[in-house]
Amino acid sequence: MLINEQWLRDRLAARQGSGLRSDVAVALSLGLDPADGPRLGRPADEGTRAAAVLVPLVRRDAGLQVMLTRRTDHLHHHAGQISFPGGRLEDGDDGPVACALRETVEETGLDPRHVTVVGMLDDYVTVTGFRVTPVVAIVQPPFTLSPDSFEVAEVFEVPLAFLLDPRNHQKVARTVNGRPRPYYAIPYESYYIWGATAGMLMNLYNVLRD
Amino acid sequence: MAQQTDTGAGPSAQESGSAGAQRSGSGGTGEAAVFSRFTRTECGDLGLSIDRTGQWHYQNSPIRRIELVKLFASVLSRDEDGQHWMTTPIEHGTVRVEDVAFIGVGIETEGVGPQRVVRIRTNLDDVVTLGPEASLRVVEADADGNPALYAPVRKGLEARLNRAVAYDLMVLALDADDPRPQGMAADTIGFWSSGHYFSLGTAVDGMDGEG
Structure with a gap:
């Protein structure tokens, strides 16, 4: 697949609105029976908290790579999990792009001058109640990183081609608190990508595929 | 003389007048039809x-x-x-x-329970307000064998809700847990919009397992 910046911009714009927009929607699409309890953890009337992540596509000789982080084990939310750089929208943030870039700088040390934003995936509501805007960007090497050791245990890259290969998309049926909770997982080497991050990657897959 | 002339001219004038009116009336309609057909x-x-x-x-x-x-x-x-x-x-x-003219690509909601209003936005930015006059058409299997939901847009035109919007409505129904209308089974999955209750039960059954 030949992906250039303009093609990516056009495709993200053209396929806007086609992604599944929450963990619950993904679970339903994977066969969650509505009779098994409507909610997957979050009280319905609590509302959502705005957040943003960066979906960094790193331009390497071997092709585009997706930059991900492994969270440190002591974090209250998402301990040890694989996720995109990102976090909650703060008062000073001028929208999701600013938030995603700020969080990326804080967590990985990636200088924004290497980053070209090309569009957004559909917002994604997690079971933990965050409404996440995924900001897609091309990242141009060479760059140096200085991960924030409090939040981030490791920054690593996965070939985009691996993530977009349907053979690597697993549908997992798991029971959480006695209730079925189906989700997507994309295991890569020692990394287990699942849940909301896998859900957003599935939306990326649906944007980029034929 | 004058009276004769008047009486003589009267009927004739009336006649021609009425005939003229008739002619111009029918001719007008005819001309309009001919005009539009030919242009x-x-x-x-x-x-x-x-x-x-x-x-x-x-x-x-x-x-x-x-x-x-x-x-x-x-x-x-x-x-x-x-x-x-x-x-x-x-x-x-x-x-x-091939299927229908529009794709439903987004929803927005206002209010809660029976007072809720659900609007569907199409790929061309038309907005459909779901209600008694605009109800969802549920198709168990479309041309590709997949279940599909359709909403009326205008002039006989419909929008097929994309997969994301169909699930958005499902999530809405589950999250909201609206009171069901009297006589409806307690396990019905659905939601209110503009005073009309939309049941998604059958649509959802078909959606199970779709990757």
Whole structure:
């Protein structure tokens, strides 16, 4: 697949609105029976908290790579999990792009001058109640990183081609608190990508595929 | 004399007047019909088509300009036989439509419970308010064998809700847990919009397991 910046911009714009927009929607699409309890953890009337992540596509000789982080084990939310750089929208943030870039700088040390934003995936509501805007960007090497050791245990890259290969998309049926909770997982080497991050990657897959 | 002339001319004037009125009346209608028939060219197949994704094509080339597509869609209609027509003051012709003219790509909601209003936005930014006059059509298996939901847009035209919007409605129904209308089974999954209850039970059964 030949992906250039303009093609990516056009495709993200053209396929806007086609992604599944929450963990619950993904679970339903994977066969969650509505009779098994409507909610997957979050009280319905609590509302959502705005957040943003960066979906960094790193331009390497071997092709585009997706930059991900492994969270440190002591974090209250998402301990040890694989996720995109990102976090909650703060008062000073001028929208999701600013938030995603700020969080990326804080967590990985990636200088924004290497980053070209090309569009957004559909917002994604997690079971933990965050409404996440995924900001897609091309990242141009060479760059140096200085991960924030409090939040981030490791920054690593996965070939985009691996993530977009349907053979690597697993549908997992798991029971959480006695209730079925189906989700997507994309295991890569020692990394287990699942849940909301896998859900957003599935939306990326649906944007980029034929 | 004058009286005779008057009486003589009277009926004749009246006659010609009424005949004239009749003639001009029928002639006017006839002329209007003839005028429109001869100036609005019957074009047959216009070479325009809309594919399953809602993309418009002219002679099999995609039309990229969204403003142009919106303009075309504004003069589109569908007759009772399911044929799509484009009607302008000067042209009248058919448009080939693979499924339906629009795709539902987003929802917005206002209010809660029976007071809620749900609006569906199409790929061309039309907004449909779901209610008694605009109910969802549920298809168990479309041309590809997948379940699908359709919403009326205007002039016989429909929008197929994309997979994301269909699940958005499911999530809405589950999250809201609306009171069901009297007589409806307690395990019905559905939601209210504009005072009308929409049951998604059958639609959802079909959606299970779709990757």
